[in-house]
Amino acid sequence: MNKDQIAIYLNEHPEFFNEYPELLRKVKNIDESQLPIEPLSTLSIADRIIKRVHDDKEHLKSKLAWFVEVVEANEKIHEHLFEIERVILKSGNVDELVSQLRGEMLRRFEIGEVRLCLVDTSNHFMEHKLKERYPDGMNGTLRFICRETAERWFNDGVRPVLRGEVNGDSQVFNRTGEKQKILSEALIPIPAQGGGVLGAIALGSLKPLHFYDGLRTEYLERMAEKIGIAIGNILMIKRMKHQCVVDRQTGFLTQPYLDPALKREFELARETGQPLSCLKLHIDYYLTLLDSFGEAEGEKILEDVGKILSATSRTCDILVRTDIGEFILLLPGKDSAGALRTAESIRQSLRGVHYPNLKGFEFPSLSIGIATFPCDLVETHEDLLQVASKGLADALEEGGNRLYLAPTGS
Numbered sequence: 001m002n003k004d005q006i007a008i009y010l011n012e013h014p015e016f017f018n019e020y021p022e023l024l025r026k027v028k029n030i031d032e033s034q035l036p037i038e039p040l041s042t043l044s045i046a047d048r049i050i051k052r053v054h055d056d057k058e059h060l061k062s063k064l065a066w067f068v069e070v071v072e073a074n075e076k077i078h079e080h081l082f083e084i085e086r087v088i089l090k091s092g093n094v095d096e097l098v099s100q101l102r103g104e105m106l107r108r109f110e111i112g113e114v115r116l117c118l119v120d121t122s123n124h125f126m127e128h129k130l131k132e133r134y135p136d137g138m139n140g141t142l143r144f145i146c147r148e149t150a151e152r153w154f155n156d157g158v159r160p161v162l163r164g165e166v167n168g169d170s171q172v173f174n175r176t177g178e179k180q181k182i183l184s185e186a187l188i189p190i191p192a193q194g195g196g197v198l199g200a201i202a203l204g205s206l207k208p209l210h211f212y213d214g215l216r217t218e219y220l221e222r223m224a225e226k227i228g229i230a231i232g233n234i235l236m237i238k239r240m241k242h243q244c245v246v247d248r249q250t251g252f253l254t255q256p257y258l259d260p261a262l263k264r265e266f267e268l269a270r271e272t273g274q275p276l277s278c279l280k281l282h283i284d285y286y287l288t289l290l291d292s293f294g295e296a297e298g299e300k301i302l303e304d305v306g307k308i309l310s311a312t313s314r315t316c317d318i319l320v321r322t323d324i325g326e327f328i329l330l331l332p333g334k335d336s337a338g339a340l341r342t343a344e345s346i347r348q349s350l351r352g353v354h355y356p357n358l359k360g361f362e363f364p365s366l367s368i369g370i371a372t373f374p375c376d377l378v379e380t381h382e383d384l385l386q387v388a389s390k391g392l393a394d395a396l397e398e399g400g401n402r403l404y405l406a407p408t409g410s
Contacts, residue, residue: 080108081219085226089233097230098142105203112182112206115172116227118190118199120144140175150197154189158197160221161187164212172202186211188220190228198228249299250306252319258328258385261318265332266381269373277339277372279329280388281309281346284365284400286325293358301355301364308349312342328385336372336405343368343403365401367392377406 084104091097102114153161153171163185166173173182182204189197201224205211245257253261262278269276283289283305290298302325309319309327318330331339347366355362369391371377371384378384391404 081223084108085223088227088230091230091234093234094142094231097227097234101201101227102141109203110205110207111203111210113173113178113202113204115141115143115202115204116199117143117145117150117172117202118231119147119150119197143172145199150189150199153187153200154197158189158191160189160217162211162213162215162217164209166204166208170204173204178204181206183208184210184212186215186217186220188217188224190224190231192228198231200224201227247321249302250319250321251310252306252321252327254320255322258320258322259381261320262328262330262381262385265318265330266373266384269332274333275335275338275372275374276384277331277334277336277342277370278384278388279331279339279343280322280369280385280392281327281329282367282392282396282400283325284367284396285361289358289361290324293361297355297358304353305350305364305366308346308353312346312349328388334372336370339370339372340403340405343370347403367395367400368403369393369395370403370405372406375406 084101087100087104088097091100098116101116105111105114163170166182166185168179170179170182170185172185172187173179184205184207186203186205188201188203190199190201192198201220203211203220245253247254265276268274283301286298286301289301305327306321309329313319313329314331316332318328318332320328320330322328329342331342334342347368350364350366353364355364369388371387371391373384375384375387377387387406391406395402395404
């Protein structure tokens with residue numbers, strides 16, 4: 001390598017002098033006539049090399065400062081979202097989760113509004129009747145959307161949608177007073193485990209271009225995933241708490257709850273001197289109907305009977321599904337005459353039910369056994385249930401579709 005090549009190399013690679021700064025002094029002694037490049041009028045080649053090295057150092061310093069700033073900002077964002085995730089994963093119910101999510105997001109980030117949008121056709125939420133429980137959407141923070149809306153929002157896959165300029169045409173924040181206030185928005189999908197979306201977190205900013213296409217959203221996507229997990233955990237815990245005592249088809253209590261409930265009501269009736277009546281009800285020929293027409297038709301009848309029982313009962317009454325097509329109805333404070341009126345009202349309501357497609361079972365009927373405390377035949381809560389069961393057995397033996405009221409005297 002000759003001198004010209006060395007000069008060109010050093011000119012193009014000034015970082016070489018970072019390790020050999022003593023060579024800079026020697027470069028200054030090179031005559032410009034010996035260089036194969038045109039010299040600048042104001043700087044010698046050595047000065048240019050020194051300046052370039054200096055500029056590169058300043059540029060690296062600037063890039064390092066920018067990188068540190070980005071890292072610190074990311075750490076701060078990560079810390080905020082970690083705290084939000086911790087809070088929502090500790091939430092005990094949907095109300096608490098939605099309230100804390102909104103409060104934390106507004107407090108920690110410069111945004112104007114937060115919405116949690118859930119797909120109301122998702123079995124995940126339909127099973128728990130969330131839309132019925134929150135008809136006003138918790139003052140607007142919780143919103144239910146149809147599946148078509150979710151598919152329209154995320155038609156490019158399960159990826160965030162960022163809009164840097166919202167001019168009164170927000171897809172989420174469209175209530176009075178919000179349309180003009182929200183100037184940019186982000187829709188972060190909440191992924192479902194089997195694919196698709198359960199809903200979305202919607203963030204609305206008072207600033208234009210706060211959210212914009214190309215903005216990194218990994219942290220927000222992870223938070224949305226944790227929200228889906230948190231909601232799933234809440235609903236799973238609720239389901240586990242109720243699955244042993246609540247019948248899925250009717251919403252009534254199940255057999256394991258009957259004994260403690262009956263014992264409690266019986267002791268209360270004994271202490272207060274108030275009557276307690278027990279109705280044991282059976283849908284006539286229900287097993288035959290299941291064999292002939294299948295479970296789907298049987299469940300429809302079960303649901304209809306359940307609705308009639310619920311509509312006829314008071315808030316203080318206790319409904320228990322004890323077997324296939326059988327129920328117990330406890331009537332605190334009702335004597336035998338009141339229990340009889342309730343039973344007749346139930347049967348009268350059932351007369352309005354008609355299934356024209358069920359040949360031979362078009363008009364369902366009930367058989368009912370009734371027992372009331374105080375009664376000579378009843379000394380314990382087990383006796384009350386046994387007498388009602390005996391009444392039902394007698395009604396069924398006589399062909400069904402009838403009541404049997406146990407005598408209260410000796």
